[in-house]
Amino acid sequence: MTAVKFQQRLAKGKTLSLGADLQGADLHGADLALCDLHAANLAEADLRMAHLQGTDLHEAFLAEADLRGADLRGANLRGADLTGALLNQAILAGTDLTGAILPRADLHDTECAGALLGNADLEGANLRSANLCGADLHVLS
16 A cells, blocks of 8 residues: 555545554655554555654554654554664654564664653664653663
8 A cells, every 4th residue: 555545545534443454555755643553564564754743553563664764753652563663763752662662673863852662672772873862761560
């Protein structure tokens, strides 16, 4: 599904079912701000430069997704699986990544100021030059 077709579908008022399958979708530059993509399968999707501000992506499957340069300010990614995702130069300021799965994710040059990363799995993640100022990295019990 291309970004244009996806946006037209949303513009027509059709809603996505819980766990929508968008694996490998070309959503490069798509405006998906404030969309409900809870538990969606976006594995290997092209979300470069996508507008995802305030989008509900909690428990979404984004393994190997390309989110380079995407704007995820204020998005809900609680418990999302971002294993091996490309997030370099993405904006994650104020994003909720509590309990997110991020092993081997590339977050270099990412803006993470004020992000909630409590209990996130960052094993092997590349955080080189990421701005973590004010980010919450506490392990929650």
